[in-house]
C-alpha cells in the first residue's frame with residue numbers, strides 16, 4: 001500500500017495488472033488525449049516504466065483499487081514531466097471508463113496531492129492537461145489547482161497545446177484536508193509517541209484511574225522506531241497532523257490502535273482497522289486477535305470481535321483491566 005483514501009487503495013503496479021492496464025490503455029475513449037493506439041508491447045513498456053520509476057524515485061503511476069471489491073478502477077500517481085525546459089511533479093490519473101463520473105479521480109488526486117505535500121515535502125504539484133480535456137480540468141480545480149500557463153507538450157503525434165495546472169503547499173493551509181492513510185515512516189516517530197501518551201492521558205482517562213493512566217502513558221518513553229517498523233504500521237493523516245495509527249503482525253495479532261484525542265469518533269480507527277484487516281487477510285491470517293482496553297472494547301465489538309477473556313495486566317505492579325478479543329476472518 002502507498003496511500004489509502006476513503007474508497008481507494010493506491011499500490012504499486014505489478015505484472016499481474018497487465019490485463020487491467022491493457023483494459024485502460026487500449027480503450028480509445030480512455031486514452032483519447034494521447035492520440036495513439038497502444039499495442040501489447042506499449043502496455044508492457046508502460047508497466048516497466050512505472051516499475052523503474054518506483055525504483056528510482058519511490059513513486060510513479062500506481063494501481064487505484066476499490067478497497068471493498070479489490071477491483072482495479074484505474075491508475076493514478078506522481079511522475080516527473082518536462083514543461084518548457086523544467087521538470088514538474090505531475091499528478092496523473094486515468095480511469096477505466098466504467099468508473100468515470102463516480103468521483104474516483106478527484107479522490108485519488110486529492111490523496112496524492114496530500115502525499116506529495118506532507119510525505120514527500122514537495123512545495124508544488126501540477127497537472128498537464130490537453131486544452132480540450134474538460135473533465136481533467138475539473139478534477140484539477142476540485143483539488144485546488146489553478147491554471148498557470150499554456151504550453152506545447154510533445155506527444156506521440158507531435159506538439160499539442162496543454163495547460164499547466166498547479167497547486168502550492170503554502171496555499172494548502174486554507175483548505176480542509178481529507179483523511180489519507182499511508183505506511184509508517186521513521187519521521188512519524190515523535191508525533192506518534194506524543195499521540196500515544198496524549199490519547200491515554202485524555203481518552204483512556206475516563207475508564208482508568210489516574211495511577212493506571214500514568215503507568216500506561218509512561219510506556220511511551222520505551223517505544224522505539226524498530227517496534228513500528230517490525231510490524232505493519234499504518235498512519236492516518238489530516239494534512240501533516242497524525243490523526244491515528246495502528247499496527248498488526250502477519251499472524252493477525254493487532255498490537256496498537258490509537259486515535260488522536262482531537263479526532264475521536266470520526267471514523268479514523270475504522271479506516272485504519274480496515275487496512276490492517278486487509279493486510280492480515282493478504283498474509284493468510286484467519287483470525288485477528290487484540291488485547292483491547294476498556295475504552296476500545298465497544299469499537300472492536302462494532303467490528304465483529306468478541307471477548308474471549310477479561311484479564312488484568314500488571315504495569316509496574318499496578319493492575320489494568322483489558323480484554324482478549326478475537327475475530328474470525
Ligand SMILES: CC(C)(COP(=O)(O)OP(=O)(O)OC[C@H]1O[C@@H](n2cnc3c(N)ncnc32)[C@H](O)[C@@H]1OP(=O)(O)O)[C@@H](O)C(=O)NCCC(=O)NCCS
Pocket residue numbers: 199200203204255256257258259260263264265266267268269270271291292293295296297298299302
Ligand atoms: C478506540 C478508538 C481507537 C476508536 O477510535 P475512533 O476513531 O473514535 O473510532 P471510529 O470513529 O472509527 O468508530 C467506529 C465505530 O466504533 C464506535 N465506537 C468508537 N468508540 C466507541 C466507544 N468508546 N463507545 C461506543 N462506541 C464506540 C463508533 O460509534 C463507530 O460506530 P459506527 O461504525 O456504528 O458509527 C479510540 O477511542 C482510541 O484511540 N481510544 C484510546 C486508545 C485505546 O484504548 N486504544 C486501544 C488500545 S488496545
